[in-house]
Amino acid sequence: MKLIRSIFLIFIIAFFSCNHTETNKNVSEVSISNTFLERVEPINWWVGFKDTSLQLLVKEENISNATPTISYTGVTINKVNKAKSPNYLFIDLNIDKSTIAGKFDIVFSFKNGTKKTHTYELKSREKSANDYVGFNSSDAIYLITPDRFANADESNDVNKNMNETVIDRTHDYKRHGGDIKGVTSKIDYISKLGFTAVWPTPVLENNMYQGSYHGYAITDYYKVDPRFGNLSDYKKLADKLREKGMKLIMDQVANHCGLEHWWMKDLPFSDWVNHQKNYEENIDNWNYKANINSNHRRTTNQDLYASESDRKGNNEGWFVAEMPDLNQRNPFMANYIIQNSIWWIETLGLGGIRQDTYPYPDKDFMSNWAGAIMNEYPNFSIVGEEWSYNPLLVGYWQKGAKNKDGYESNLKSTMDFPMQKAIVNGINEEESWDKGLVKLYEGLANDFYYANPKDIMVFLDNHDKSRLFTEVKEDVVNAKMALGYMLMLPRIPQVYYGTEILMNDTAKPGDHGLIRTDFPGGFKDDTINAFTGLGLSDDQKTMQSFVSKVLNYRKNSAAIHDGKTIHFAPFMNTYFLFRVKNDETVVHIINKNDKPITIDLKRYKEVGLGGKTLKNVISGEEFLWNEAIELNQKGSVILTTKF
Structure with a gap:
Protein backbone atom coordinates (compact mmCIF):
# COMPACT_ATOMS: atom_id res chain seq x y z
CA MET A 1 0.00 0.00 0.00
CA SER A 31 6.26 38.37 -20.47
CA ILE A 32 3.27 38.35 -18.10
CA SER A 33 3.25 36.65 -14.71
CA ASN A 34 -0.18 37.94 -13.79
CA THR A 35 -2.70 35.16 -13.11
CA PHE A 36 -4.97 36.97 -10.63
CA LEU A 37 -5.29 40.57 -11.74
CA GLU A 38 -6.66 41.88 -15.02
CA ARG A 39 -3.62 44.10 -15.74
CA VAL A 40 -0.42 45.34 -14.16
CA GLU A 41 1.62 47.58 -16.47
CA PRO A 42 4.49 47.87 -17.24
CA ILE A 43 4.28 44.08 -17.20
CA ASN A 44 7.85 43.83 -15.89
CA TRP A 45 10.74 46.22 -15.26
CA TRP A 46 14.52 46.26 -14.84
CA VAL A 47 17.06 47.16 -12.20
CA GLY A 48 19.85 49.62 -12.84
CA PHE A 49 18.11 52.68 -14.32
CA LYS A 50 19.22 56.20 -13.50
CA ASP A 51 15.62 57.02 -12.64
CA THR A 52 14.75 54.72 -9.74
CA SER A 53 11.02 55.48 -9.85
CA LEU A 54 8.39 53.21 -11.38
CA GLN A 55 4.65 53.75 -11.55
CA LEU A 56 2.48 50.66 -11.91
CA LEU A 57 -0.96 50.86 -13.49
CA VAL A 58 -3.12 48.20 -11.82
CA LYS A 59 -6.48 47.31 -13.38
CA GLU A 60 -8.83 45.01 -11.51
CA GLU A 61 -12.44 45.18 -10.40
CA ASN A 62 -12.74 47.36 -7.28
CA ILE A 63 -8.95 47.33 -6.78
CA SER A 64 -9.18 50.82 -5.24
CA ASN A 65 -10.58 49.15 -2.11
CA ALA A 66 -7.33 47.25 -1.63
CA THR A 67 -4.09 48.20 0.07
CA PRO A 68 -0.96 46.94 -1.73
CA THR A 69 2.15 45.80 0.15
CA ILE A 70 5.54 44.62 -1.06
CA SER A 71 8.26 42.84 0.89
CA TYR A 72 11.36 42.81 -1.31
CA THR A 73 14.74 44.29 -0.49
CA GLY A 74 15.29 47.55 -2.35
CA VAL A 75 11.68 48.01 -3.48
CA THR A 76 9.45 50.41 -1.58
CA ILE A 77 6.00 51.83 -2.16
CA ASN A 78 6.18 55.61 -2.03
CA LYS A 79 2.54 56.35 -2.74
CA VAL A 80 -0.68 54.65 -3.76
CA ASN A 81 -2.89 56.75 -6.05
CA LYS A 82 -6.57 56.10 -6.54
CA ALA A 83 -8.30 56.98 -9.80
CA LYS A 84 -11.84 58.15 -10.49
CA SER A 85 -12.71 54.63 -11.61
CA PRO A 86 -12.68 52.17 -8.67
CA ASN A 87 -11.05 49.61 -10.95
CA TYR A 88 -7.61 51.26 -11.01
CA LEU A 89 -4.68 51.90 -8.71
CA PHE A 90 -1.46 53.67 -9.65
CA ILE A 91 1.38 52.55 -7.38
CA ASP A 92 4.54 54.68 -7.13
CA LEU A 93 7.57 52.50 -6.44
CA ASN A 94 11.19 53.27 -5.76
CA ILE A 95 13.70 50.69 -6.93
CA ASP A 96 16.94 51.30 -5.11
CA LYS A 97 20.11 51.21 -7.19
CA SER A 98 21.29 48.25 -5.08
CA THR A 99 18.16 46.19 -5.83
CA ILE A 100 18.85 42.69 -7.15
CA ALA A 101 16.85 41.31 -10.06
CA GLY A 102 14.17 38.84 -9.11
CA LYS A 103 10.47 38.21 -8.57
CA PHE A 104 8.32 39.40 -5.71
CA ASP A 105 4.68 39.41 -4.73
CA ILE A 106 2.48 42.46 -4.58
CA VAL A 107 -0.22 41.60 -2.05
CA PHE A 108 -3.52 43.47 -2.34
CA SER A 109 -5.47 43.32 0.91
CA PHE A 110 -9.15 44.23 0.78
CA LYS A 111 -11.18 45.64 3.65
CA ASN A 112 -13.32 42.49 3.78
CA GLY A 113 -10.24 40.41 4.55
CA THR A 114 -9.70 38.90 1.11
CA LYS A 115 -6.35 39.16 -0.64
CA LYS A 116 -5.11 39.02 -4.19
CA THR A 117 -1.48 38.46 -5.12
CA HIS A 118 0.40 39.48 -8.21
CA THR A 119 3.94 38.30 -8.90
CA TYR A 120 6.09 41.02 -10.43
CA GLU A 121 9.52 40.65 -11.96
CA LEU A 122 12.52 42.95 -12.04
CA LYS A 123 14.99 41.79 -14.67
CA SER A 124 18.69 42.35 -15.15
CA ARG A 125 19.49 44.55 -18.12
CA GLU A 126 21.08 42.66 -21.00
CA LYS A 127 23.46 45.46 -21.94
CA SER A 128 24.57 48.80 -20.60
CA ALA A 129 22.70 51.99 -21.41
CA ASN A 130 25.64 53.34 -23.45
CA ASP A 131 25.45 50.30 -25.74
CA TYR A 132 22.03 51.30 -27.03
CA VAL A 133 23.36 53.07 -30.11
CA GLY A 134 20.74 54.70 -32.28
CA PHE A 135 20.67 55.41 -35.99
CA ASN A 136 22.86 58.16 -37.43
CA SER A 137 24.16 59.52 -40.73
CA SER A 138 26.09 56.31 -41.39
CA ASP A 139 22.79 54.41 -41.61
CA ALA A 140 20.29 53.90 -44.40
CA ILE A 141 16.79 52.99 -43.25
CA TYR A 142 14.31 50.70 -45.01
CA LEU A 143 10.70 51.61 -44.16
CA ILE A 144 8.18 48.76 -44.36
CA THR A 145 4.42 48.44 -43.99
CA PRO A 146 4.47 44.86 -42.58
CA ASP A 147 0.96 43.86 -43.66
CA ARG A 148 1.95 44.53 -47.27
CA PHE A 149 5.54 43.27 -47.36
CA ALA A 150 5.69 39.49 -46.90
CA ASN A 151 3.48 36.77 -45.44
CA ALA A 152 5.60 34.03 -43.86
CA ASP A 153 2.92 32.61 -41.53
CA GLU A 154 -0.51 32.13 -43.06
CA SER A 155 -1.81 30.57 -39.84
CA ASN A 156 -2.13 34.03 -38.26
CA ASP A 157 -3.83 35.74 -41.19
CA VAL A 158 -7.30 35.49 -39.66
CA ASN A 159 -7.96 35.67 -35.93
CA LYS A 160 -11.60 35.10 -35.00
CA ASN A 161 -11.06 36.82 -31.64
CA MET A 162 -10.29 40.13 -33.34
CA ASN A 163 -12.86 42.68 -34.49
CA GLU A 164 -11.62 42.62 -38.08
CA THR A 165 -11.35 39.11 -39.46
CA VAL A 166 -11.21 39.63 -43.22
CA ILE A 167 -8.16 39.04 -45.42
CA ASP A 168 -8.62 40.51 -48.90
CA ARG A 169 -5.58 41.33 -51.01
CA THR A 170 -7.81 42.82 -53.73
CA HIS A 171 -8.94 45.57 -51.34
CA ASP A 172 -6.51 48.41 -50.64
CA TYR A 173 -7.80 48.98 -47.11
CA LYS A 174 -8.27 45.40 -45.87
CA ARG A 175 -5.60 43.28 -44.26
CA HIS A 176 -3.39 41.39 -46.71
CA GLY A 177 -1.62 39.04 -44.30
CA GLY A 178 1.98 40.25 -44.12
CA ASP A 179 3.59 39.66 -40.75
CA ILE A 180 6.71 40.02 -38.60
CA LYS A 181 8.08 36.65 -39.71
CA GLY A 182 7.74 37.92 -43.27
CA VAL A 183 10.02 40.86 -42.52
CA THR A 184 12.47 38.59 -40.70
CA SER A 185 12.58 36.17 -43.62
CA LYS A 186 13.68 38.96 -45.98
CA ILE A 187 16.46 40.52 -43.92
CA ASP A 188 19.10 39.06 -46.24
CA TYR A 189 17.47 40.85 -49.17
CA ILE A 190 17.33 44.14 -47.26
CA SER A 191 20.92 43.78 -46.08
CA LYS A 192 22.26 42.97 -49.55
CA LEU A 193 20.60 46.11 -50.89
CA GLY A 194 22.83 48.01 -48.47
CA PHE A 195 20.40 49.06 -45.76
CA THR A 196 21.58 49.12 -42.16
CA ALA A 197 18.29 49.65 -40.32
CA VAL A 198 14.65 48.59 -40.65
CA TRP A 199 11.67 50.70 -39.62
CA PRO A 200 8.38 48.76 -39.70
CA THR A 201 5.19 50.72 -39.17
CA PRO A 202 3.53 49.75 -35.83
CA VAL A 203 2.88 46.07 -35.15
CA LEU A 204 1.14 46.46 -31.78
CA GLU A 205 -2.45 45.34 -31.38
CA ASN A 206 -4.95 47.31 -33.49
CA ASN A 207 -8.21 45.59 -32.58
CA MET A 208 -10.33 47.91 -34.68
CA TYR A 209 -13.36 47.04 -36.80
CA GLN A 210 -11.83 48.26 -40.05
CA GLY A 211 -8.60 49.64 -41.48
CA SER A 212 -6.49 47.98 -38.80
CA TYR A 213 -3.68 46.94 -41.15
CA HIS A 214 -1.62 50.15 -40.83
CA GLY A 215 -0.99 49.84 -37.08
CA TYR A 216 -1.53 53.45 -35.96
CA ALA A 217 -4.73 52.84 -33.93
CA ILE A 218 -3.15 50.93 -31.04
CA THR A 219 -5.51 49.13 -28.66
CA ASP A 220 -2.88 47.58 -26.36
CA TYR A 221 0.53 49.20 -25.90
CA TYR A 222 2.09 46.04 -24.48
CA LYS A 223 0.81 43.48 -26.98
CA VAL A 224 1.87 42.54 -30.50
CA ASP A 225 -1.09 42.20 -32.83
CA PRO A 226 -1.62 38.42 -33.20
CA ARG A 227 -2.15 38.84 -36.94
CA PHE A 228 1.44 40.08 -37.13
CA GLY A 229 2.75 37.43 -34.74
CA ASN A 230 3.75 37.59 -31.09
CA LEU A 231 6.40 39.10 -28.85
CA SER A 232 8.75 36.21 -29.56
CA ASP A 233 8.53 36.96 -33.29
CA TYR A 234 9.27 40.63 -32.65
CA LYS A 235 12.32 39.73 -30.55
CA LYS A 236 13.58 37.36 -33.23
CA LEU A 237 13.33 40.15 -35.81
CA ALA A 238 15.43 42.41 -33.57
CA ASP A 239 17.93 39.60 -32.91
CA LYS A 240 18.40 38.69 -36.56
CA LEU A 241 18.92 42.34 -37.49
CA ARG A 242 21.61 42.62 -34.83
CA GLU A 243 23.28 39.48 -36.17
CA LYS A 244 23.57 41.34 -39.49
CA GLY A 245 24.89 44.46 -37.78
CA MET A 246 21.55 46.18 -38.43
CA LYS A 247 19.15 48.14 -36.22
CA LEU A 248 15.44 47.88 -35.50
CA ILE A 249 13.56 51.19 -35.30
CA MET A 250 10.18 51.07 -33.56
CA ASP A 251 7.31 53.24 -34.76
CA GLN A 252 5.53 54.57 -31.66
CA VAL A 253 2.38 56.65 -31.18
CA ALA A 254 2.18 58.96 -28.15
CA ASN A 255 -0.55 61.23 -29.53
CA HIS A 256 -3.49 58.87 -29.79
CA CYS A 257 -4.75 55.32 -29.39
CA GLY A 258 -7.43 53.33 -31.18
CA LEU A 259 -11.09 53.82 -30.22
CA GLU A 260 -11.26 50.13 -29.23
CA HIS A 261 -8.38 50.40 -26.76
CA TRP A 262 -9.23 48.41 -23.63
CA TRP A 263 -9.19 51.48 -21.36
CA MET A 264 -11.83 53.29 -23.46
CA LYS A 265 -14.42 50.97 -21.89
CA ASP A 266 -13.41 52.09 -18.37
CA LEU A 267 -11.36 55.28 -18.34
CA PRO A 268 -9.39 55.73 -15.11
CA PHE A 269 -9.67 59.54 -14.83
CA SER A 270 -12.05 62.14 -16.21
CA ASP A 271 -9.16 63.64 -18.22
CA TRP A 272 -7.42 60.49 -19.51
CA VAL A 273 -8.19 61.48 -23.10
CA ASN A 274 -8.96 64.91 -24.52
CA HIS A 275 -12.62 65.77 -25.11
CA GLN A 276 -13.46 62.91 -22.77
CA LYS A 277 -16.76 64.35 -21.55
CA ASN A 278 -17.90 64.80 -25.14
CA TYR A 279 -16.94 61.21 -25.87
CA GLU A 280 -18.60 59.72 -22.78
CA GLU A 281 -21.85 61.59 -23.31
CA ASN A 282 -22.09 60.28 -26.86
CA ILE A 283 -20.45 56.88 -26.52
CA ASP A 284 -23.50 55.09 -27.93
CA ASN A 285 -23.71 57.42 -30.92
CA TRP A 286 -20.07 58.03 -31.78
CA ASN A 287 -20.54 58.69 -35.46
CA TYR A 288 -21.33 62.39 -35.14
CA LYS A 289 -17.65 63.50 -34.85
CA ALA A 290 -18.68 66.96 -33.68
CA ASN A 291 -16.10 69.44 -32.41
CA ILE A 292 -13.53 66.88 -31.36
CA ASN A 293 -11.20 66.52 -34.34
CA SER A 294 -7.89 68.37 -34.49
CA ASN A 295 -7.74 71.57 -36.51
CA HIS A 296 -4.29 70.35 -37.69
CA ARG A 297 -2.85 73.87 -37.24
CA ARG A 298 0.59 72.62 -36.23
CA THR A 299 2.14 76.09 -36.55
CA THR A 300 0.44 76.97 -33.26
CA ASN A 301 3.35 75.23 -31.51
CA GLN A 302 5.71 77.95 -32.75
CA ASP A 303 3.38 80.86 -33.49
CA LEU A 304 4.02 83.76 -31.08
CA TYR A 305 0.59 85.17 -31.89
CA ALA A 306 -1.52 81.99 -31.90
CA SER A 307 -4.80 82.08 -30.01
CA GLU A 308 -5.26 79.65 -27.14
CA SER A 309 -8.26 78.11 -28.87
CA ASP A 310 -6.19 77.39 -31.99
CA ARG A 311 -3.43 75.83 -29.86
CA LYS A 312 -5.91 73.59 -28.09
CA GLY A 313 -7.56 72.78 -31.39
CA ASN A 314 -4.29 71.27 -32.61
CA ASN A 315 -2.93 69.68 -29.44
CA GLU A 316 -6.17 68.46 -27.89
CA GLY A 317 -8.25 67.58 -30.93
CA TRP A 318 -8.57 63.95 -32.00
CA PHE A 319 -6.52 63.06 -35.07
CA VAL A 320 -9.60 61.32 -36.45
CA ALA A 321 -12.80 60.20 -34.71
CA GLU A 322 -11.50 56.62 -34.47
CA MET A 323 -8.33 57.69 -32.64
CA PRO A 324 -8.89 59.24 -29.19
CA ASP A 325 -6.38 61.94 -28.35
CA LEU A 326 -4.34 61.05 -25.26
CA ASN A 327 -4.04 63.74 -22.60
CA GLN A 328 -0.35 63.84 -21.76
CA ARG A 329 -0.99 66.65 -19.26
CA ASN A 330 -2.43 63.98 -16.98
CA PRO A 331 0.71 62.91 -15.04
CA PHE A 332 -0.34 59.26 -14.92
CA MET A 333 -0.81 59.16 -18.69
CA ALA A 334 2.57 60.89 -19.10
CA ASN A 335 4.30 58.26 -16.96
CA TYR A 336 2.50 55.48 -18.79
CA ILE A 337 3.75 56.61 -22.21
CA ILE A 338 7.34 57.24 -21.08
CA GLN A 339 7.59 53.89 -19.31
CA ASN A 340 6.08 52.07 -22.27
CA SER A 341 8.73 53.51 -24.60
CA ILE A 342 11.51 52.46 -22.24
CA TRP A 343 9.96 49.01 -21.84
CA TRP A 344 10.13 48.42 -25.59
CA ILE A 345 13.70 49.75 -25.84
CA GLU A 346 14.84 47.21 -23.24
CA THR A 347 12.63 44.35 -24.44
CA LEU A 348 13.73 44.53 -28.07
CA GLY A 349 17.14 46.18 -27.73
CA LEU A 350 15.95 48.89 -30.09
CA GLY A 351 18.20 50.94 -32.36
CA GLY A 352 15.84 53.88 -32.42
CA ILE A 353 12.28 55.19 -32.19
CA ARG A 354 10.22 56.99 -34.79
CA GLN A 355 7.50 59.01 -33.07
CA ASP A 356 4.32 59.55 -35.05
CA THR A 357 2.51 62.93 -35.40
CA TYR A 358 5.07 64.75 -33.27
CA PRO A 359 3.51 68.28 -33.25
CA TYR A 360 0.09 67.05 -32.09
CA PRO A 361 0.64 66.00 -28.43
CA ASP A 362 1.37 68.40 -25.60
CA LYS A 363 4.76 69.79 -26.57
CA ASP A 364 6.05 70.13 -23.01
CA PHE A 365 5.31 66.47 -22.48
CA MET A 366 7.12 65.56 -25.69
CA SER A 367 10.19 67.38 -24.42
CA ASN A 368 9.98 65.43 -21.15
CA TRP A 369 9.36 62.16 -23.01
CA ALA A 370 12.40 62.53 -25.27
CA GLY A 371 14.47 63.87 -22.37
CA ALA A 372 13.62 60.89 -20.16
CA ILE A 373 14.67 58.43 -22.88
CA MET A 374 17.86 60.23 -23.80
CA ASN A 375 18.77 60.57 -20.11
CA GLU A 376 18.70 56.78 -19.80
CA TYR A 377 20.21 56.07 -23.25
CA PRO A 378 22.63 58.88 -24.17
CA ASN A 379 23.62 57.30 -27.52
CA PHE A 380 20.07 56.52 -28.61
CA SER A 381 18.13 58.16 -31.47
CA ILE A 382 14.57 59.37 -31.83
CA VAL A 383 13.07 60.91 -34.94
CA GLY A 384 9.84 62.89 -34.81
CA GLU A 385 7.40 63.37 -37.67
CA GLU A 386 6.68 67.03 -38.45
CA TRP A 387 4.85 67.00 -41.76
CA SER A 388 5.70 70.51 -42.83
CA TYR A 389 7.48 71.86 -45.89
CA ASN A 390 8.69 74.87 -43.91
CA PRO A 391 12.24 74.27 -42.62
CA LEU A 392 11.63 76.73 -39.77
CA LEU A 393 8.91 74.49 -38.38
CA VAL A 394 10.95 71.32 -38.83
CA GLY A 395 14.05 72.87 -37.27
CA TYR A 396 12.09 74.03 -34.22
CA TRP A 397 11.76 70.44 -32.99
CA GLN A 398 15.43 69.49 -33.14
CA LYS A 399 17.56 69.48 -30.02
CA GLY A 400 19.76 72.57 -29.83
CA ALA A 401 17.49 74.78 -31.90
CA LYS A 402 17.67 78.43 -30.84
CA ASN A 403 13.95 78.91 -30.49
CA LYS A 404 12.64 82.34 -29.61
CA ASP A 405 10.26 80.88 -27.02
CA GLY A 406 13.13 78.97 -25.37
CA TYR A 407 11.64 75.57 -26.15
CA GLU A 408 14.07 72.62 -25.99
CA SER A 409 12.71 69.46 -27.54
CA ASN A 410 15.46 66.98 -26.53
CA LEU A 411 14.70 65.39 -29.91
CA LYS A 412 17.74 64.31 -31.90
CA SER A 413 16.16 63.98 -35.33
CA THR A 414 13.26 65.37 -37.34
CA MET A 415 11.89 64.35 -40.74
CA ASP A 416 12.95 66.37 -43.76
CA PHE A 417 9.69 67.07 -45.56
CA PRO A 418 11.09 70.36 -46.94
CA MET A 419 13.95 68.58 -48.73
CA GLN A 420 11.59 65.89 -50.03
CA LYS A 421 9.49 68.53 -51.74
CA ALA A 422 12.53 70.47 -52.99
CA ILE A 423 14.04 67.38 -54.63
CA VAL A 424 10.83 66.26 -56.33
CA ASN A 425 10.00 69.75 -57.60
CA GLY A 426 13.56 70.45 -58.68
CA ILE A 427 13.82 67.23 -60.68
CA ASN A 428 10.42 67.69 -62.35
CA GLU A 429 10.63 71.36 -63.28
CA GLU A 430 12.07 72.79 -66.46
CA GLU A 431 15.30 74.69 -65.79
CA SER A 432 15.15 78.45 -65.30
CA TRP A 433 16.63 81.01 -62.93
CA ASP A 434 14.23 80.15 -60.08
CA LYS A 435 13.06 76.66 -61.02
CA GLY A 436 14.54 73.23 -61.47
CA LEU A 437 17.84 72.28 -59.85
CA VAL A 438 18.01 75.54 -57.95
CA LYS A 439 15.26 74.12 -55.73
CA LEU A 440 17.71 71.40 -54.57
CA TYR A 441 20.52 73.92 -54.21
CA GLU A 442 18.47 76.34 -52.11
CA GLY A 443 16.81 73.52 -50.21
CA LEU A 444 20.21 72.33 -49.00
CA ALA A 445 21.23 75.92 -48.27
CA ASN A 446 18.52 75.95 -45.59
CA ASP A 447 20.84 73.84 -43.46
CA PHE A 448 22.15 77.07 -41.96
CA TYR A 449 19.03 77.05 -39.78
CA TYR A 450 19.17 73.47 -38.48
CA ALA A 451 20.96 72.73 -35.21
CA ASN A 452 22.40 69.45 -36.60
CA PRO A 453 21.61 68.84 -40.29
CA LYS A 454 23.26 65.42 -40.49
CA ASP A 455 20.92 64.10 -37.77
CA ILE A 456 17.82 64.91 -39.83
CA MET A 457 16.05 62.03 -41.60
CA VAL A 458 15.57 62.65 -45.31
CA PHE A 459 13.27 60.67 -47.59
CA LEU A 460 11.55 60.83 -50.96
CA ASP A 461 8.46 58.77 -50.22
CA ASN A 462 6.90 56.96 -47.29
CA HIS A 463 3.73 55.22 -46.13
CA ASP A 464 1.75 58.50 -46.18
CA LYS A 465 3.07 60.16 -49.33
CA SER A 466 2.80 59.35 -53.00
CA ARG A 467 5.58 57.06 -54.22
CA LEU A 468 8.69 58.53 -55.79
CA PHE A 469 8.19 56.93 -59.21
CA THR A 470 4.72 58.46 -59.43
CA GLU A 471 5.98 61.83 -58.18
CA VAL A 472 8.69 62.04 -60.86
CA LYS A 473 6.25 61.22 -63.65
CA GLU A 474 7.27 57.56 -63.96
CA ASP A 475 10.63 58.56 -65.39
CA VAL A 476 13.38 56.11 -64.36
CA VAL A 477 16.17 58.62 -64.98
CA ASN A 478 14.39 61.19 -62.84
CA ALA A 479 14.00 58.61 -60.06
CA LYS A 480 17.71 57.82 -60.12
CA MET A 481 18.69 61.48 -60.05
CA ALA A 482 16.42 62.15 -57.08
CA LEU A 483 17.45 59.07 -55.13
CA GLY A 484 21.14 59.38 -55.92
CA TYR A 485 21.16 62.98 -54.71
CA MET A 486 19.27 62.14 -51.52
CA LEU A 487 21.72 59.38 -50.63
CA MET A 488 24.68 61.77 -50.93
CA LEU A 489 23.29 64.42 -48.56
CA PRO A 490 24.50 65.12 -45.00
CA ARG A 491 21.43 63.37 -43.65
CA ILE A 492 20.05 60.03 -42.43
CA PRO A 493 18.31 58.58 -45.51
CA GLN A 494 15.10 56.57 -45.38
CA VAL A 495 13.83 54.61 -48.39
CA TYR A 496 10.33 53.15 -48.61
CA TYR A 497 9.98 49.48 -49.50
CA GLY A 498 9.47 49.02 -53.22
CA THR A 499 11.12 52.29 -54.25
CA GLU A 500 14.01 50.14 -55.43
CA ILE A 501 11.72 48.42 -57.95
CA LEU A 502 9.77 51.52 -59.04
CA MET A 503 6.54 50.69 -57.21
CA ASN A 504 3.97 53.40 -57.85
CA ASP A 505 0.51 54.71 -56.99
CA THR A 506 -0.11 56.30 -60.38
CA ALA A 507 -3.61 54.83 -60.69
CA LYS A 508 -4.73 56.86 -57.64
CA PRO A 509 -1.92 59.25 -56.65
CA GLY A 510 -1.75 59.78 -52.90
CA ASP A 511 -4.21 56.99 -52.07
CA HIS A 512 -2.90 55.42 -48.85
CA GLY A 513 -4.11 51.92 -49.62
CA LEU A 514 -2.30 51.96 -52.96
CA ILE A 515 0.83 53.62 -51.57
CA ARG A 516 1.01 50.67 -49.17
CA THR A 517 0.55 48.03 -51.84
CA ASP A 518 1.93 44.48 -51.70
CA PHE A 519 5.61 43.88 -52.38
CA PRO A 520 5.78 41.38 -55.27
CA GLY A 521 7.08 38.01 -54.14
CA GLY A 522 6.11 38.44 -50.53
CA PHE A 523 2.90 36.46 -50.86
CA LYS A 524 2.00 32.93 -51.93
CA ASP A 525 1.42 32.47 -55.65
CA ASP A 526 2.84 35.88 -56.61
CA THR A 527 3.85 35.64 -60.26
CA ILE A 528 6.46 38.37 -59.85
CA ASN A 529 9.14 38.05 -57.18
CA ALA A 530 11.25 41.13 -56.55
CA PHE A 531 13.29 39.26 -53.93
CA THR A 532 14.67 36.96 -56.63
CA GLY A 533 14.18 39.17 -59.69
CA LEU A 534 11.63 36.82 -61.25
CA GLY A 535 9.33 38.72 -63.60
CA LEU A 536 10.81 42.17 -63.00
CA SER A 537 11.13 44.49 -65.97
CA ASP A 538 14.54 45.68 -67.17
CA ASP A 539 13.86 49.11 -65.68
CA GLN A 540 13.01 47.57 -62.30
CA LYS A 541 16.16 45.45 -62.30
CA THR A 542 18.28 48.44 -63.29
CA MET A 543 16.80 50.55 -60.50
CA GLN A 544 17.28 47.76 -57.97
CA SER A 545 20.91 47.45 -59.00
CA PHE A 546 21.39 51.22 -58.84
CA VAL A 547 20.05 51.38 -55.28
CA SER A 548 22.20 48.46 -54.19
CA LYS A 549 25.41 49.90 -55.65
CA VAL A 550 24.88 53.35 -54.16
CA LEU A 551 23.86 52.07 -50.73
CA ASN A 552 26.65 49.54 -50.49
CA TYR A 553 29.17 52.23 -51.37
CA ARG A 554 27.55 54.62 -48.93
CA LYS A 555 27.73 52.03 -46.16
CA ASN A 556 31.52 52.39 -45.99
CA SER A 557 31.93 56.02 -47.01
CA ALA A 558 33.27 58.28 -44.26
CA ALA A 559 32.89 61.24 -46.62
CA ILE A 560 29.13 60.69 -46.94
CA HIS A 561 28.67 59.79 -43.27
CA ASP A 562 30.55 62.70 -41.80
CA GLY A 563 32.35 64.66 -44.49
CA LYS A 564 32.38 68.30 -45.43
CA THR A 565 29.68 69.29 -47.91
CA ILE A 566 30.37 71.62 -50.83
CA HIS A 567 27.93 72.36 -53.62
CA PHE A 568 27.94 74.78 -56.53
CA ALA A 569 25.01 76.69 -57.91
CA PRO A 570 23.37 74.95 -60.89
CA PHE A 571 25.20 75.64 -64.15
CA MET A 572 24.19 74.72 -67.70
CA ASN A 573 21.41 72.44 -66.40
CA THR A 574 23.84 70.58 -64.14
CA TYR A 575 24.34 70.56 -60.37
CA PHE A 576 27.56 69.40 -58.66
CA LEU A 577 27.64 68.26 -55.01
CA PHE A 578 30.85 67.18 -53.22
CA ARG A 579 31.34 65.29 -49.95
CA VAL A 580 34.91 65.36 -48.64
CA LYS A 581 36.71 63.71 -45.75
CA ASN A 582 40.47 63.15 -45.60
CA ASP A 583 41.51 61.42 -48.84
CA GLU A 584 37.96 60.49 -49.89
CA THR A 585 35.94 62.78 -52.12
CA VAL A 586 32.54 61.79 -53.49
CA VAL A 587 31.08 63.76 -56.39
CA HIS A 588 27.42 63.69 -57.30
CA ILE A 589 26.44 65.26 -60.62
CA ILE A 590 22.88 65.78 -61.78
CA ASN A 591 22.67 66.40 -65.52
CA LYS A 592 19.29 67.40 -66.93
CA ASN A 593 20.52 67.90 -70.50
CA ASP A 594 19.00 65.58 -73.09
CA LYS A 595 21.96 66.09 -75.42
CA PRO A 596 25.70 65.55 -74.71
CA ILE A 597 27.42 68.46 -72.97
CA THR A 598 30.97 69.32 -71.89
CA ILE A 599 31.46 71.03 -68.53
CA ASP A 600 34.61 73.00 -67.73
CA LEU A 601 35.94 71.60 -64.44
CA LYS A 602 38.00 74.67 -63.57
CA ARG A 603 34.79 75.98 -62.00
CA TYR A 604 35.22 73.37 -59.25
CA LYS A 605 38.95 73.93 -58.72
CA GLU A 606 38.63 74.70 -54.99
CA VAL A 607 37.65 71.10 -54.24
CA GLY A 608 41.20 70.03 -55.19
CA LEU A 609 40.52 67.13 -57.51
CA GLY A 610 42.79 68.26 -60.36
CA GLY A 611 44.82 65.38 -61.78
CA LYS A 612 43.12 62.74 -59.61
CA THR A 613 41.56 59.56 -60.88
CA LEU A 614 38.00 58.86 -59.79
CA LYS A 615 35.80 55.79 -60.21
CA ASN A 616 32.16 55.76 -61.28
CA VAL A 617 30.29 54.07 -58.40
CA ILE A 618 27.64 52.64 -60.74
CA SER A 619 29.60 51.60 -63.86
CA GLY A 620 33.02 51.07 -62.31
CA GLU A 621 34.65 53.14 -65.06
CA GLU A 622 37.59 55.37 -64.19
CA PHE A 623 37.76 59.07 -64.93
CA LEU A 624 40.68 61.52 -64.78
CA TRP A 625 39.58 64.83 -63.26
CA ASN A 626 41.32 67.32 -65.49
CA GLU A 627 40.10 70.13 -67.73
CA ALA A 628 36.56 69.04 -68.53
CA ILE A 629 33.99 66.31 -68.20
CA GLU A 630 31.73 65.08 -70.98
CA LEU A 631 28.22 64.19 -69.89
CA ASN A 632 26.70 62.16 -72.70
CA GLN A 633 23.26 61.55 -71.29
CA LYS A 634 20.74 62.89 -68.85
CA GLY A 635 21.02 61.34 -65.40
CA SER A 636 22.94 60.92 -62.19
CA VAL A 637 26.72 60.45 -62.02
CA ILE A 638 28.45 59.41 -58.79
CA LEU A 639 32.25 59.50 -58.70
CA THR A 640 34.66 58.67 -55.90
CA THR A 641 38.37 58.90 -55.20
CA LYS A 642 38.04 55.80 -53.02
CA PHE A 643 38.87 52.56 -54.84
Missing part, protein backbone atom coordinates in the same frame (compact mmCIF):
# COMPACT_ATOMS: atom_id res chain seq x y z
CA LYS A 2 2.85 2.38 0.85
CA LEU A 3 4.40 1.58 -2.52
CA ILE A 4 1.13 2.44 -4.30
CA ARG A 5 0.83 5.71 -2.36
CA SER A 6 4.44 6.56 -3.22
CA ILE A 7 3.91 5.89 -6.91
CA PHE A 8 0.71 7.93 -6.82
CA LEU A 9 2.52 10.81 -5.07
CA ILE A 10 5.32 10.76 -7.65
CA PHE A 11 2.73 10.82 -10.43
CA ILE A 12 0.92 13.83 -8.90
CA ILE A 13 4.18 15.75 -8.44
CA ALA A 14 5.25 14.98 -12.00
CA PHE A 15 1.83 15.98 -13.34
CA PHE A 16 1.83 19.37 -11.61
CA SER A 17 5.48 19.96 -12.46
CA CYS A 18 4.74 19.46 -16.15
CA ASN A 19 1.73 21.75 -15.99
CA HIS A 20 3.71 24.35 -14.03
CA THR A 21 6.49 24.24 -16.62
CA GLU A 22 4.02 24.63 -19.45
CA THR A 23 2.32 27.52 -17.68
CA ASN A 24 5.63 29.28 -17.14
CA LYS A 25 6.48 28.72 -20.77
CA ASN A 26 3.33 30.54 -21.85
CA VAL A 27 3.84 33.28 -19.29
CA SER A 28 7.40 33.80 -20.43
CA GLU A 29 6.35 34.03 -24.05
CA VAL A 30 4.21 37.08 -23.39
